[in-house]
Amino acid sequence: MLKLIIFLLIGYFALKSIKRILGNGSSTRVPGGRGEADQIDDLMVQDLNCQTYISKRDAVQAVQNGRTFYFCSAKCRDAYLADV
Numbered sequence: 001m002l003k004l005i006i007f008l009l010i011g012y013f014a015l016k017s018i019k020r021i022l023g024n025g026s027s028t029r030v031p032g033g034r035g036e037a038d039q040i041d042d043l044m045v046q047d048l049n050c051q052t053y054i055s056k057r058d059a060v061q062a063v064q065n066g067r068t069f070y071f072c073s074a075k076c077r078d079a080y081l082a083d084v
């Protein structure tokens with residue numbers, strides 16, 4: 001009888017750890033629930049008006065002649081686009 005209990009306990013813990021490994025495999029890459037888009041957005045880009053580097057996620061974007069430019073603020077974007 002004792003052997004059966006030990007066997008069941010081992011089986012229970014084995015199942016638990018397998019579930020934990022499988023669970024980690026599918027969820028470690030998306031801690032915030034946003035995944036790959038986050039990594040791409042995290043690039044640093046240069047503000048062409050004031051030469052500051054900002055993260056692409058926070059940057060103000062402007063498209064001109066098919067090219068995308070990034071700025072730290074709408075003020076910089078407007079100043080740069082007014083210059084060109």
Ligand SMILES: [Zn+2]
Pocket residue numbers: 047049050051052071072073076
């Ligand atoms: Zn700027």
